[in-house]
Amino acid sequence: MPTARFEPSTIKNKIKREEIANKQKKAKGQEKLQRRLAQAKAEANDPLAKKKRLAQNVPRTLDNTREFDPSILTANPNSEAGPSTLASQDPSSSADAQSEPTQQPEDETAADIANDPFAAYFSGAIDPSVPPKVLVTTSPKATRTTYDFCDELVGVFPGAEFIRRKKGKGFEVGRIAGWAANRGYSHLMVVNEDTKKLNAITMVYLPNGPTAYFKLSSVELSQKISGHARATSHYPELVLNGFVTRLGHTVGRLFQTFFPPMPEFQGRQVVTLHNQRDFLFFRRHRYAFRSTEKVALQEIGPRFTLKLRYMKKGLPAVKNLGAPSKHLEFDAEEHEQEKLALKDIEMGESGAQEQDEEGEKEPESPKQKKVVPPTEDEYLWIWKPELETTRRTFFL
Amino acid sequence: MPHFFSGDELGAIKSVSYAQGEKKNEWKPTTTILVPGSTSGRSKTVQKLAVHSAGSETLLSALRADGSASLYEVTDETKLSVVHEWSEPRLKDGQRFVGLANTESGVYSCTSNGALRLTKPGENSAEPSSSLAVLPTRLFEWRLSSDNKTFAYGGDEVELSLWDTEKAFSQPQEAAPQNASADTKKRKRSDQLLPGELWRAKNVPNDHLSLRQPVHNTALTYLQPSTSAVQQHLLVGTANGGIRRYDTRAARRPVADWKGIGKTGGVSTVEKGFNDHEVFVADRGCLLAALDLRNGRTIYSYKGLAGAVSSIAPAHSLLASAAQDRFVRLHSTFSPPAEARAQQERKGDVLDKLYMKVTPTVVVWDGQLDVSVGNAGEAVDEDDVWDAMPVVDSDSEDEGKPDRRKKKTGPA
Numbered sequence: 001m002p003t004a005r006f007e008p009s010t011i012k013n014k015i016k017r018e019e020i021a022n023k024q025k026k027a028k029g030q031e032k033l034q035r036r037l038a039q040a041k042a043e044a045n046d047p048l049a050k051k052k053r054l055a056q057n058v059p060r061t062l063d064n065t066r067e068f069d070p071s072i073l074t075a076n077p078n079s080e081a082g083p084s085t086l087a088s089q090d091p092s093s094s095a096d097a098q099s100e101p102t103q104q105p106e107d108e109t110a111a112d113i114a115n116d117p118f119a120a121y122f123s124g125a126i127d128p129s130v131p132p133k134v135l136v137t138t139s140p141k142a143t144r145t146t147y148d149f150c151d152e153l154v155g156v157f158p159g160a161e162f163i164r165r166k167k168g169k170g171f172e173v174g175r176i177a178g179w180a181a182n183r184g185y186s187h188l189m190v191v192n193e194d195t196k197k198l199n200a201i202t203m204v205y206l207p208n209g210p211t212a213y214f215k216l217s218s219v220e221l222s223q224k225i226s227g228h229a230r231a232t233s234h235y236p237e238l239v240l241n242g243f244v245t246r247l248g249h250t251v252g253r254l255f256q257t258f259f260p261p262m263p264e265f266q267g268r269q270v271v272t273l274h275n276q277r278d279f280l281f282f283r284r285h286r287y288a289f290r291s292t293e294k295v296a297l298q299e300i301g302p303r304f305t306l307k308l309r310y311m312k313k314g315l316p317a318v319k320n321l322g323a324p325s326k327h328l329e330f331d332a333e334e335h336e337q338e339k340l341a342l343k344d345i346e347m348g349e350s351g352a353q354e355q356d357e358e359g360e361k362e363p364e365s366p367k368q369k370k371v372v373p374p375t376e377d378e379y380l381w382i383w384k385p386e387l388e389t390t391r392r393t394f395f396l
Numbered sequence: 397m398p399h400f401f402s403g404d405e406l407g408a409i410k411s412v413s414y415a416q417g418e419k420k421n422e423w424k425p426t427t428t429i430l431v432p433g434s435t436s437g438r439s440k441t442v443q444k445l446a447v448h449s450a451g452s453e454t455l456l457s458a459l460r461a462d463g464s465a466s467l468y469e470v471t472d473e474t475k476l477s478v479v480h481e482w483s484e485p486r487l488k489d490g491q492r493f494v495g496l497a498n499t500e501s502g503v504y505s506c507t508s509n510g511a512l513r514l515t516k517p518g519e520n521s522a523e524p525s526s527s528l529a530v531l532p533t534r535l536f537e538w539r540l541s542s543d544n545k546t547f548a549y550g551g552d553e554v555e556l557s558l559w560d561t562e563k564a565f566s567q568p569q570e571a572a573p574q575n576a577s578a579d580t581k582k583r584k585r586s587d588q589l590l591p592g593e594l595w596r597a598k599n600v601p602n603d604h605l606s607l608r609q610p611v612h613n614t615a616l617t618y619l620q621p622s623t624s625a626v627q628q629h630l631l632v633g634t635a636n637g638g639i640r641r642y643d644t645r646a647a648r649r650p651v652a653d654w655k656g657i658g659k660t661g662g663v664s665t666v667e668k669g670f671n672d673h674e675v676f677v678a679d680r681g682c683l684l685a686a687l688d689l690r691n692g693r694t695i696y697s698y699k700g701l702a703g704a705v706s707s708i709a710p711a712h713s714l715l716a717s718a719a720q721d722r723f724v725r726l727h728s729t730f731s732p733p734a735e736a737r738a739q740q741e742r743k744g745d746v747l748d749k750l751y752m753k754v755t756p757t758v759v760v761w762d763g764q765l766d767v768s769v770g771n772a773g774e775a776v777d778e779d780d781v782w783d784a785m786p787v788v789d790s791d792s793e794d795e796g797k798p799d800r801r802k803k804k805t806g807p808a
Binding site for chain 2: 111114115246247317321325326328329331375378380384389
């Protein structure tokens with residue numbers, strides 16, 4: 001069957017077939033090279049053409065064709081009637097007196113972010129020069145690989161401290177988190193290994209959660225990176241890249257709280273957490289100004305990749321199934337409270353104000369209160385295969 | 397056009413109403429913010445919402461994390477006017493509201509440390525009044541029966557218990573704490589009923605290692621309206637993911653105990669559906685499933701949920717759920733098969749997911765059945781179901797139970 005294109009695969013002699021195929025391949029490569037050289041030459045004279053080509057010729061990737069998710073905090077690029085824009089728009093046209101109750105949707109998200117568990121870090125309530133205390137530990141029965149990796153982690157986070165996981169019963173992650181919170185730690189990090197290979201990191205924000213569990217892969221310690229730089233103890237700068245959804249912001253903010261708010265710029269160290277297709281790539285570099293225009297980067301290490309598997313609302317739960325049965329209890333201060341209650345009702349609104357004042361006084365006591373891990377986990381988000389309806393669905 | 401109210405973590409109350417699109421299974425939400433949320437802290441988190449419609453007016457009550465409570469009148473579906481506001485000073489730090497019921501006689505609220513309150517908003521120039529009652533602490537859920545005559549609660553090491561509403565409020569307030577102290581001193585029989593208590597469940601027998609099974613009721617619901625106060629069917633979810641069905645007339649132990657329904661973290665909510673034998677169960681992982689009450693099997697579960705469902709609101713052939721992943725979802729529901737073990741032919745699906753920006757904590761249905769829902773094609777299915785259903789007496793729900801119980805109650 002004669003075709004327009006001659007296929008060398010139709011030749012039965014192997015030597016001949018290879019010869020022809022190689023010849024064709026070489027010719028094709030040459031043609032491509034010539035084409036590109038011609039293009040380069042043409043564009044050298046006309047930089048506008050190059051700019052135009054680059055602007056037009058954007059490859060379609062999974063990442064830039066991702067499916068729109070209403071929890072993406074930027075606007076929906078290709079739809080005017082996304083659920084986020086629909087909310088609270090309709091009634092304002094019908095009811096003109098609604099101006100006060102209907103808020104801008106952006107305000108709501110901003111208020112939500114401003115009141116999330118990490119708000120204390122971002123509102124400047126903590127001392128910006130003091131690094132957050134991070135407790136790094138391992139899964140039970142850890143091996144050399146985990147300890148080496150933990151050493152690297154302690155080098156990355158300025159306030160980190162490694163403590164070996166204790167052997168025996170009663171050292172559940174939730175309980176450790178409770179102890180750590182009572183000792184003033186702000187984070188707990190548990191490095192998990194399976195069959196002597198690192199496989200997961202659990203990050204717990206203390207004292208009240210959330211807890212994030214990441215799959216850990218592609219770990220490369222500093223030593224393995226050729227031409228790596230030496231780390232210094234300066235507080236690094238932080239680059240969080242590509243977190244767009246509300247969940248992504250939660251992860252990004254969690255990561256940010258691991259570092260002191262004010263970096264020490266003289267160290268010229270940058271920690272990067274780059275999100276691409278829900279994989280979080282961790283890198284650490286040192287930059288150097290070669291000239292006024294050029295900056296050089298040198299990797300310090302370690303490298304690793306994280307992928308969020310679940311996020312829990314509080315600390316990891318600790319179940320105590322063997323606890324003895326408790327009798328029915330009644331609240332002890334019932335009587336005084338009731339009298340107060342009756343007064344409240346008589347006084348009406350003023351009582352409510354009193355209540356508010358009490359609420360303001362109270363926050364001093366919870367600080368002294370012991371942090372007890374919950375008995376039930378509550379999941380904010382769990383990854384499961386069915387959530388990924390297409391390959392272009394991403395969550396962070 | 398089903399209409400729901402949702403409360404969120406920052407204290408905003410929103411109304412979510414759905415309109416049907418061109419296609420049958422296409423629903424479009426319209427959201428209105430009725431009460432704006434606070435911008436400082438989570439002290440105003442809406443913990444419970446309840447709707448009561450009497451005649452033309454619809455009342456919505458809300459309980460917040462700082463102990464404040466409000467009763468609103470819903471005017472025009474998109475506006476709320478405050479009828480009465482009060483606070484629950486007995487709500488301590490670390491405690492939360494576990495129950496709210498909105499009735500003609502007033503608003504019942506209950507906290508996890510057992511502070512039960514009936515608030516009567518003063519209507520027609522009457523003074524607002526409230527009466528108090530004391531229940532045990534460590535409660536997880538408190539529910540009022542549909543006829544308001546009884547209520548039930550359960551909790552951590554608190555067995556499911558059925559109370560007479562009137563007696564609970566009329567008992568002398570001092571009685572309860574004394575009883576508690578007596579309990580510890582004299583080691584009285586712990587299963588003695590408290591004044592006002594009608595019935596209390598008994599723990600399930602020890603397991604095969606003869607170890608005591610912990611009591612941890614996390615969710616409960618009434619299954620069917622009952623004419624007699626002491627004769628109730630209750631469904632309870634436990635912290636280890638089990639669902640237990642109690643018949644107060646039959647036994648103190650559950651008449652059915654289905655294990656492993658909740659997969660991760662125990663059952664968070666159980667809610668009776670509008671179809672026969674249908675109940676919805678949510679766990680603290682990301683499970684939301686419909687259960688067949690006759691044999692306790694999951695007839696279908698909904699796909700695509702990423703966070704724990706915190707509240708569900710059945711509305712006839714639809715179901716709304718609020719989840720920790722910040723979505724309010726609208727689901728379709730289908731009745732269980734006519735025969736208990738038959739194949740479930742049509743399975744429920746997520747019809748619409750609405751991103752709420754702030755984590756929704758509660759969702760309630762406004763209880764108004766709209767004709768347009770029926771017209772949309774669901775009514776035909778529903779009629780078929782009713783037609784196909786055999787006429788049975790009140791014992792029809794007993795199919796899932798052991799036979800010996802029937803024998804016992806037969807002569808009576």
